[in-house]
Structure formats: C-alpha cells, structure tokens
Amino acid sequence: MSRPTRRTVLGLAAAAVAGAAGLRPGVAAASNPGRAHGWATATLARMTLEEKVGQLFVTYAYGATAQTADRRNVTAYGVATPAEVVAKYKLGGVIYFAWTDSVANPPQIAALSNGLQQASLAVGDKVSVPLLISTDQEHGVVFRVGPPATQFPGAMALGAGRSTADAREAAAIAGAELRAVGVNQAYAPVADVNVNALNPVIGVRSFSSDPTLVADLTAAQVTGLEGGGGIASCAKHFPGHGDTVDDSHTSLPTINHTREQWNTIDAPPFEAAIEAGIDSIMTAHIVVPSLDPSGEPATLSKPILTGILREQLGYDGVVITDSLAMAGVRQKYGDAEVAVRALEAGCDQLLMSPAMDVAYNAVLAAVRSGRITEKRLDQSVYRVLRLKHLNGVVADPMVDVAAVPSVVGTPEHYAAAQRIADRTTTVVKNEAGLLPLSAGPRKVLVTGYGVSTTQTLANRLTARGATTTVRQTGATPSDTAIAGAVAAARANDLTVVLTMKAWDTAVTDKQGKQQKLVKDLLATGKPVIVVAVRDPYDIAYFTAAPTYLATYSYADVSMESLAKVLYGELKPAGKLPVDVPVAGSPATKLYPFGHGLTW
Template identity: 85%
Template sequence: MTRPTRRTVLGLAAAAVAGAAGLRPEVAAASSPGASHGWATATLARMTLEEKVGQLFVTYAYGATADTADQRNVTAYGVATPAEVVAKYKLGGVIYFAWTDSVANPPQIAALSNGLQRAALAVGTKVRVPLLISTDQEHGVVFRVGPPATQFPGAMALGAGRSVADARAAAAIAGAELRAVGVNQDYAPVADVNVNPLNPVIGVRSFSSDPNLVARLTAAQVIGMEADGRIAATAKHFPGHGDTATDSHTGIPTIDHTREEWERIDAPPFRAAIKAGIDSIMTAHIVVPSLDPSGDPATLSKPIMTGILREQLGYDGLVVTDSLGMAGVRQKYGDAEVPVLALEAGVDQLLMPPRMDIAYDAVLAAVRSGRISEKRLNQSVYRVLRLKHRNGIVARPMVDVAAVSSVVGIPAHYATNQRISDRTTTLVKNAASLLPLASGPRKILVTGYGVATTQTLANRLAARGATTTVRQTGATPTDAAITAAVAAAQSHDLTVVLTMKAWDTLVTDKQAKQQKLVKELLATGRPVVVVAVRDPYDIAYFPEAATYLATYSYADVSMESLAKVLYGEIAPAGKLPVDIPAAGDPSKILYAFGHGLTW
C-alpha cells in the first residue's frame, strides 16, 4: 500500500494534514487508510454493474455550467447538458479543457465543479459517489486554467533551477489553486526523461534528460501536490515517452530502449513517484519491444501494465489511460476493443474514449459475458473509490465559490512564482560580453515568436528605461515579416529575438523560417540577443549567435526574469537540464548538461 507508506515517511498526523490542506480535522481523519478501505468496500458492495462500469470512465462535457445545454453534447452523447452526461454514464470522472468551455475563470470553474458533483451524487439509489475532476495543469506550455491562476514556467525551467524545494512549492501552489476551484486530480507531473532533442511532444514538459534529476523533481512535485496541495497527482506517461520522434497524438511511437536502458533511463522517475506515494499514473500510447514484443501500445499491454507496473514496481494505486482518442492507441484495434484490452492489461480508468456509447457498452458487455470477471472489475472500481475517499472528496465534494479569490492567484503565490522563475534563466553563450546591459536609455527591438510574449518582454524592458519597438513574427515568419524585422534592427541599438522550437523541421520546413530570421538579424552586424522561450536546442541551428539564453517558457513570469537578467538585476542561475547537440549530429554536444554562465 503506497499511500500509508508516504504518510509514514512524511510523518503527517491527521491534524497536521488538516492544517496543511485547509481541511477540517474530522475530514482528514475520515480519509485515513482504514476508513478509506472500509468506505470503498462497503460502497462497492452496494453498486450496480452499470454504476461500477461508469466509475471506470473519465470524459469531457461541453458547457460553462452543469446545466448548460450544448448541441455538441447531444452529438457526442445524446444528451444536452454536462449534468446529463454525468448521469447517463454514471461517470467516475470528468476532465476540463478550454475548448469545452469549462475553464473561463476561477469562480465559473468552481461553480461548474459543484454542479457536476451534485449531478454525480444524485446518480445512485443506494450509493453517493462524487467525481474525480481532472485537468492537465502541467504549467509552462501545457495548462488549462489560465490567469489569474498562478502560471509557473514549467518542468524544464524547474530542471534548470535544480531546486527540489522550488519544485515542491510550485506543485503545492498549483494543487491548492486547483483544489479551490473543485479540481481534485491533476494530470501532472510529467515523469518522462527527454533524452531525444527531436521529441515533438514532450520537450520542455520534461524536467530534464537526466533520470536522477527527473526522479528528484518528480517526487518533490508528488509530495507538493498531494501532501501540501491535497489533490491527486498523476505521473505520466508510463513506461516513459522521452525518447521518441513521433507524437502519439498522431502516430504510434516505438521506443527502442533495451530493458537495461529502460531500467536506467525511464524507470527511475516512476520508481521515485511510487515511493513518494503517487495517487495515479497515466499510461503512454507507445510501443516498447524490449518490454513487450507483441507490438501493442503500453496502454494495452498486460506485460507492461501488470507485469512491470503492478508486479515489478509494486504499484497498487490508480492507473488511468492517456486519451483513448489519440492515434497511438487506435491504430491497431477498434474503438470497442481498446477499452476492454486496456482493462485486461491492468488499467483502472479510461480517459476520453472517442465514442463514449461504444466504449461503455463494450465494457459492460465484456463483464456480462465473463470476458472481464467481476473480480477484475471490482479491483479497478475499488481503486477509484479508495482514492476519492483518501483525498477527502467523499467528505467534502463541494467547494466554496466565494472563497476562490482568497486562494487562486493571490499575491503570495505570484511572489513565490517569481522567485522560482528568477532561478531558472540560463545564459548559454555571452561571447561578446554583451550582457549584462549597462544602465541608461537605448532603443531595443523585440521580435520573433509570440504576440503576447514579445509585447510582454517589451513592456518589461520599457519599464527599465528602454524605448522599445515590437515586430512580432510568429513561429513561421513570412519573408515580408523577416524583411521588416531586419530593417527595423538597423535603426535600433539592440535586438532581442525570441525563438520557439526553431529546431523543429521534422513536420514542416516552415520552422526553418525562424532560423532564417535569426541568421539575417545576425548578419546585420548589430547587437543581437537570441532567446529560446521554449526548447533550449535552437542554438544548434544558428551557432554563430554570440549571445544566447534559454527561458524554457514564454509565460509572463519568465519574461520578467529574462528582463532582470538582461539588465543585471539578477545573475543568471539556471543550468542546462539537457545536452544541446549539434544540428544533424546528436553525438556532437555543443553545450553539455549542467552548462550555464553567470557573472
């Protein structure tokens, strides 16, 4: 049992847990391991087969409130409102996205959460089971709840900062803010080790290419989110998505690590997460022949999900699939077979099946026919129920909408975020000793990626006395935009150009336009500072740049940290959490893990 172990290690008595989490002592006491087992077992015994199957599913519904009628719900589910979606399938969980109109602002999210919980609690005639309400709040480049919620710079920035305490603090704040709006499960942290610089889907979502660093920061975020923030964390994507050049949203990646390489590279963060008491683990839609030669994606692999995760690693917590609508899990089997195979493999919850009616009916039929035994079904439902009780969701399913503003985006959280961010900016190259900038007026051109990002940085520089001009060119600048930016650079004292995955020419050659922009700016002979605001690998494609920094994030807080570094208000403290190889030659390392200049 991983959960009691974590609590023993942390030495958290019920009253201490209540104080840290803002829970009443009686709620924390009711969430003890023994109480959770008793409630889960008793509840399971009273559930109908349909109610049990419903607990296995997590999906989305369209609408800003539980009672919002939306034709998209009718099309997808045959009912109009989110509350009706919950009731129809007796859902175990829901997931929030911006495109489902679920996350407009914190009070709206909290009210929606309460409405959906009321719908869930009204489902059963003999049982009352609240929802797991989840979202992907990784921070950095993947987040669902935007400002005023605190926006941290993300995993790889934390990897550059190297601080276990900062990783825990960020997760604690993220957890507390999500809990305040009724989200009780975060699909984070990312435990993948990004050893492939050409990885199109993970990149800065990973802490590092170093397994030990990823393991330390993953464990810290598990503890911060669960022990401090009091929501369920989810380590993803098991057995490790860090060494792929294929995006599992659009294809099925194959990881060619040997078993020894998997043990050395991919396994340590998941082992650390389990040791820290991780509440849930998300699967990866990847093929790993050394772990299962069948060619099945890990999500559907019993040798991986049961043989390795359950038996070898000893994990008895909740396992949830990545989205079942992704191509990586749909290419080999049909939409009716995939959820059944996932359960047979050892998974507990099925996330976002592309056709809910088909998936729900397929699982129900598999249990009724005996293909999935009721004992096997009960194992997964028990894990779902146990987690809900342990995390206090059963005792307190609702949140106080009026109290949201006292938790979400408060000044103390913003200040902590800025302190953390200030320790992450990495100065990779300063060959011309251009930095730090001397005080005094100057004309600065800010160009490159991001309408909001370029303007935010320009505002920060203007606040320090610069006269700024913005020439935003985007991730795929046109020749006309490049020409305009280069012309503007001629009349400015300094140009700061922001790049965003300028290395990524795998899918389209349009990204090469960013490389062209930087090269033409450098060719002017005017002072140029190049800043990678996402993956740090970009400099491999314009090594002639004399001044290069990596922020790993284009969040506002990262631009403030960048401005501080440019002006010497703080010294750059970040160290590369990955190697930067030469373009086209991964064996040649331009800048090694741990590199970082300062003054």
C-alpha cells in the same frame, strides 16, 4: 509503534510545504487508508454493474455550467448538458479543457465543479459517489487553468533551477489553487526523461535528460500536489515517452531502449513517484519491444502494465490511459476493443474514449460475458473509490465559490512563482560580453515568437528605461514579417529575438522560417540577443549567435526573470537540464548538461 504509511508521510510533509507556500492550514483533506478502504469496500458492495463500469470512464462535456445545453454534447453523447453526461454514464471522472468551455475563469470553474458534483452525487440509488475532476495543469507550455491562476514556468525550467524545494512549492500552490476551483486531480507531473532532442511531444514538459534529476523533481511534485495541494497527482507517461521522434497523438511511436536502458533511464522517475505515494499513473501509447515484443502499445500491454508496473514495481494505485482518442492507441483496434483491452492490460480508468456509447457498452458486455471477470472489474473500481476517499473528495466534494479569490492567484502565490522563475533562466552564450546590459536609454526591438510574450518582455524592458518596438513574427514568420523585423533591427540599438521550437522544422516551422529570421537578424551586424522561450535545443541552429539564453517557458514570470538577467539585476542561476546536441548529430554535444554562465 507502527510504521507510518506513505499517505501519513505525505500529510506530515504537507504542513511544511503549506507553510512555505502560504497556503491555508488543512488544505489537504486526506483521509487515512483504513477509512478509505472501509468506505470503498462498502460502497463497491452496493453498486450496480452499470455504476461500477461508469467509474472506469473519464471524459469531457461541453458547457460553462453543469446545466448548459450544448449541441456538441448531443452529438457526442445523445444528451444536452454536462450534468446529463455525468448521469448517463455514471461517470467516475470529468476532464476540463478550454475548448469545452470549462475553464473561463476561476469562479466559473468552481461553480461548474459544484454543479457536476451535485449531478454525480445524485446518480446512484444506494450509493453516492463524487467525481474526480481533472485537468492537464503541468504549467509551462501545458496548462488549462490560465491567469489569474498562478502560472509557473514548467518542468524543464524547474530542472534548470535544480531545486526540489522549488518543485514542491510550485506543485503545492498549483494544487491548492486547483482544489479551490473544484479540480481534485492534476495530470502532472511529467515523469518522462527527455533524452531525445528531437522529441516533438515531450521536450520542455520533461524536467531533464538526467534520470536522477527527473526522479527527484517528480517525487517533489507528487509530495507538493498531494500533500501541500491536497489533490491527486498523476505521473505520466508510463513506461516513458522521452526517447522518440514521433508524436503519439498522430502516430504510434516505438521506443527502442533495451531492458537495461529502460531500467536506468525510464524507470527511476516512476519508481520515485511510487515511493512518494503517487495516486495515479498515466499510460503512454508507445511500443517498447524490450518490455513487450508483441507490438502492442503500452496502454494495451498486460506485460507492461500488470507485469512491470503492478508486479515488478509494486504499484497498486490507479492506472489511467492517456486519451483514447489519440492515434497511437487506435491503429489496430476499434474503440470498443481498445476499451476492453486496456482494462485487460491493467488499466483502471479510460480517458476520453472517442465513442462513449460504444466503449461503455463494450465494457458492460465484456463483464456480462465473462471476458472481464467481476473480480477484475471490482479491483479497478475499488482503486478509483479509494483514491477519491484518500484525497478528501468523498468528505468534501464541494467548494466555496466566494472563497476562490482568497486562494487563486494571490499576491503571495505570484511572488513565489517569480522567486522560482528567477532561479531558472540560463545564459548559454555571452561571447561578446554584451550582458549584463548597462544602465541608460536604448532603443530595443523585441521580435520573434508570441503576441503576448513579445509584448510582455517589451513592457518589462520599457520599465527599465528602454524605448521598445515590438514586431511579433510567430512560429512560422512570413518573408514579409522577416523583412520587416530586419528593417526594424537596423533602426534600433539592440534586438531581442524569441524563438519557440525553432529546431522543429517538420512540425511547427516547415520552411525553417524562425531559423531564417534569426540568421537574417544576425546578418545586420547590430547586437542581437537570441532567447529560446521553449526548447533550449534551438541554439544548435544559431551557432553564430554570440549571445544566447534559455527560459524554457514563455510565462510572464519567465519574461520578468529574463529582463532581470539581461539588466544584471539577477545573477543567472539556471543550468542546462539537458544535453544540447549539434544539429544533425545527436550523439555530439554542443553544450553539456549542467552548462550555464553567470557573472
């Protein structure tokens, strides 16, 4: 008997995952590798040069339907509708965002997806190739398809829960719901190991600061998305974006890990993803001198993408760039040269080039001049085509719009999300013994970050007998808002204050206003519960707080879990998935990985 392929293993795992998640049987319509190879090879042989180059590009288009005319498309692409954008560039993929009007509600998304697929299938004279339709659906703090789609608490919350089964089930449900609306690729999971508490761009998007835990949960989510969910997954951001204080959206970070550190910290999650059969990997716009001393960002580095990812790690799936509109990849070269150099480095797809005409024509010219050989071009196009066939996109590119409500946001999926969230809330401090709260009426102020988050929590507390007042103060509360919250705290029996990245005064809170809010509330002498609804690192700035919890997420399910823990309905089970350092002393641990109280 021949050894089963990774794709077969994923398919076998899918049945168990789908059963646990309550998914429809056969939700993963994956093909076998032999058929995928045959179709991709035959299709490639009939494609024109322009069609091949189009497969290398993934971009966005403005409009809620494929036929919606939008001036922004004319400005960016010279054509009016999303369907015309697909046709003009013979695109390999489209990415959805809220700001492109792509994700208003599930039926709208499904209809848009069908319209774009129809446009793509009509492009070629001799071939018919469907689109990869993708989005950043990490859950937690990064998601594009919102409610009524099921919302999970995100990667670091899953890290706090420590359960590979939960990670796999969350991914399977997320994948099935995306597939139901025609999205066949999720740019998830995040495989970065967040070892830097001051990381402004990754943080809770990472599972943990522990490479083994990140590797285990990354592999679990790959299996969930590709097997149970039936869509392509994409591990990001290679070779690892977890140890930086710079944001590659606005600058070019340098990661100063030695090669040995990279091998032990950054590489394991990507190795695990590859072993799990990952369909695609996204690059990072970061410089890693120990891997490539040239100073080139990894996206443009042949030693990193070809030498390490392809040759050392043995990866032969699709490599896609992070957005080419980000500053981290545009510092040294123009948009034409970036596109060509990314392909030369080993990328297969170019995401969101800010100048599509320039980039598309630059790649065409590079192939015609021989700078990029047709053999090299065909390698990338073949990988893209093979991915589409392996994930069932070729066999079944369209979705049933009428069936969307039976898959997206079902009661069973919501219940699963709540069960998972209930295992993630972490009690870090309970020095005054305030928790769990006793039964009985009390007046509670809910203040701090998030209009919907504070109100959602207040509603949960009201349902448990509290009389609640809400004073949302945001990420940068004004002095007036702080004074109002303090006055309200004095008039209530208890205050629950929610913080969101309060440590990051350089980015979200320039004057330390969230820190001032919490300290002024503590100074009232009234009982105060401080809850980090994003990064758990905030506690380093609130060491005087006797009661502190971390939810890692401001999703509704996380607020329900928080309420259950506060009232003793749940024994807190979450453990810190990262070390929390002392403020200003990153090498000194305030609370170690694995810390978490219960009762």
